[in-house]
Every structure is written in structure tokens, then in C-alpha cells.
Amino acid sequence: xxxxxxxxxxxxDDIVAQLETMIxxxxxxxxxxxxxxxxxxxxxxxxxxxxxxxxxxxAAKGLLVSRQGGGxxxxxxxxxxxxxxLLHLLESNPEAQRDLLEFRHTLEGSCAYYxxxxxxxxxxxxxxxxxxxxxxxYSRSGKVTRAEEGAADARFHLAIAxxxxxxxxxxxxxxxxxxxxxxxxxxxxxxxxxxxETRDMLIGQHRALYEAIxxxxxxxxxxxxNRHIDYVQEVLAEVRQEAQRMARAQRRxxx
Numbered sequence: 001x002x003x004x005x006x007x008x009x010x011x012x013d014d015i016v017a018q019l020e021t022m023i024x025x026x027x028x029x030x031x032x033x034x035x036x037x038x039x040x041x042x043x044x045x046x047x048x049x050x051x052x053x054x055x056x057x058x059a060a061k062g063l064l065v066s067r068q069g070g071g072x073x074x075x076x077x078x079x080x081x082x083x084x085x086l087l088h089l090l091e092s093n094p095e096a097q098r099d100l101l102e103f104r105h106t107l108e109g110s111c112a113y114y115x116x117x118x119x120x121x122x123x124x125x126x127x128x129x130x131x132x133x134x135x136x137x138y139s140r141s142g143k144v145t146r147a148e149e150g151a152a153d154a155r156f157h158l159a160i161a162x163x164x165x166x167x168x169x170x171x172x173x174x175x176x177x178x179x180x181x182x183x184x185x186x187x188x189x190x191x192x193x194x195x196x197e198t199r200d201m202l203i204g205q206h207r208a209l210y211e212a213i214x215x216x217x218x219x220x221x222x223x224x225x226n227r228h229i230d231y232v233q234e235v236l237a238e239v240r241q242e243a244q245r246m247a248r249a250q251r252r253x254x255x
Contacts, residue, residue, distance in 0.1 A: 015044055015054035023063060023074060024167050030174070034064070034072045094240070100183050101236070105229040107172065108157055112209060112225040115163035116218035123163035124214050130159035131210045138203050150185035156206065160213065187232055190239040201231060 022028045034040060034055075041051045055072055058064040065073050119127065134156045137149040154177055161173035173180070191198045205228040212221040 010053075011046055011050045012053035012057060015046060015051060016057050018044065019054065019058060020063065025165075026162055026167070026170050026174070028074050030074050031076045032074050034074070036071065097183060097186065098233075098236075100179065101229060101233050104180070104183075105226060105233075107169065108160070108229065109222045109225045111157070111161045111164045111166070111169050111173065112213060113164075113218045113222035114166055114169070115160045116213045116216050116221040118165040119163040119213060119216075123159075127156075127159045127163055127210065127213065130156040131206065134206060135203070138199065141199065146185045146189055147181075149188060150181045153184045153188075153206075154181040156210075160209075163213065187236060191232070191235045194235055194239045194242065198235060202228075205231065 019028070028034070035043070037048055037051055037055075041048045044051065055064055055066065059066055059072075062077070063075055065075050067073065115123070115127075130152075134149075134152040137144045137152045157180065158173055158177060161170045164170065188198075188202075195201075205224065209221060209224045209228060212224055
């Protein structure tokens with residue numbers, strides 16, 4: 001029987017594997033600075049030369065970026081699902097905004113379902129903090145900007161994605177975070193003007209979704225997430241129809 005030579009695994013390869021896992025699961029975020037070499041070496045229980053070798057390997061893979069005198073960072077590009085020029089096109093095009101809501105319908109429903117099944121106690125704690133921040137925005141109506149409310153809303157949905165423990169869902173949501181935030185800001189302005197009930201409806205929908213996830217009701221969490229996006233789509237359709245009617249009336253008045 002022919003036996004191949006057994007190659008010993010280098011310590012730096014084990015460090016690479018651990019850091020890659022941390023990046024994949026979202027513990028290390030795009031653009032985040034790694035702890036200082038001494039601290040990281042102590043945390044892993046390895047020598048600094050082995051750690052440096054691992055960092056060089058990750059940099060060669062494009063996962064880390066080393067800055068002269070500034071430490072090591074997770075590559076910013078990992079958080080960019082779309083390029084900046086495409087983001088601007090998507091956020092300024094009404095049809096693309098509709099497409100984004102349809103995309104959110106599919107994506108966030110799955111995140112909510114898996115979060116309800118898999119969330120740990122720490123996940124639930126982070127979700128509670130994100131929900132509390134969103135509720136604070138609602139309670140200070142008129143004292144917070146749409147941008148602040150949009151960011152809080154997007155962070156709440158990002159916390160759900162983190163609790164799903166699905167790396168693909170998480171990194172897709174993270175990569176689209178800025179677009180989702182801007183989408184919420186764009187949506188709420190028109191929605192609040194269209195229906196007086198909107199703020200109370202959104203408060204109730206987010207609360208019901210939060211409670212379903214922390215209580216482990218997976219199917220209901222997915223249904224509530226879908227219902228939330230359905231409501232947003234319904235109100236925004238009314239906004240568009242109203243705008244079209246106003247435009248027609250304006251044209252008639254000019255003839």
C-alpha cells in the first residue's frame with residue numbers, strides 16, 4: 001500500500017483558520033481594526049512571529065489590510081456587496097426601490113425565521129438593545145431626524161440577521177446596510193405623510209416581530225416580517241399613485 005507523506009500543519013495556519021471563522025461569522029466586521037499584536041497573541045496563546053505570519057497570509061488573501069504604523073484591519077471591501085456608483089443608482093431609481101423591497105421581503109423573512117430558531121442569549125440581548133434604540137426614536141417623534149430613525153431601523157434588522165447565524169444572510173445584509181438605511185429614510189417620509197397611522201403601525205409591527213424572535217416562534221416571525229414589508233409596499237404604492245394623480249392634475253391645469 002502506498003502511503004503519502006504526512007505534512008505537519010503550521011501554527012500560523014491554525015491562527016488563520018480562527019481569524020477566518022471570526023470574519024465569516026461576523027465577529028470581526030469589515031473595516032474593523034484587529035487588537036494589537038501583543039494582545040491578540042496572548043488571546044490565541046501563540047508567539048508574535050506566528051501571529052504575524054498568519055496576518056501576512058490573510059493579507060495575501062485580501063481579507064486583512066496592514067497599515068504602516070496603524071495596525072491591521074479587516075478589508076473594507078468585504079462589506080461592499082455593490083459598488084458606490086451602483087448604490088447611488090439604486091437609491092435614486094423608483095423602480096429599483098420597489099425591487100429592493102421585494103428583495104427585503106425574501107431576505108428578512110428568512111433572517112427572522114432562523115433568528116427565532118437559533119438566537120443565543122447574547123443575540124437576544126443585542127436584539128433587545130437594537131429594539132430599545134428603535135423604540136427610543138419612535139418615542140421622541142419630532143426630535144429625531146429621519147436619518148437617525150432610518151439608521152436605528154436598519155440596525156434592528158441587522159441584529160436579526162446576526163441572530164440568524166447564517167453567514168450568507170448576515171454578510172448580504174451587512175453589505176447592503178447603507179442602501180437599506182437610505183431606503184428606510186426614503187420610505188418613512190412618504191409613508192408618514194400618506195397615512196396618520198403609519199408610525200403606530202410600524203411600532204406595533206416591529207414589537208411583534210421582536211417578541212416572536214425572542215420567544216422562538218420561527219414561522220410566526222417569518223410571517224410578521226413579511227407582513228411588515230407588505231404594509232410598507234402597500235403604503236408606498238398609495239404614495240406613488242397619489243403623486244401620479246397630482247402630476248396629471250398639474251398637467252391639465254397647464255393646458
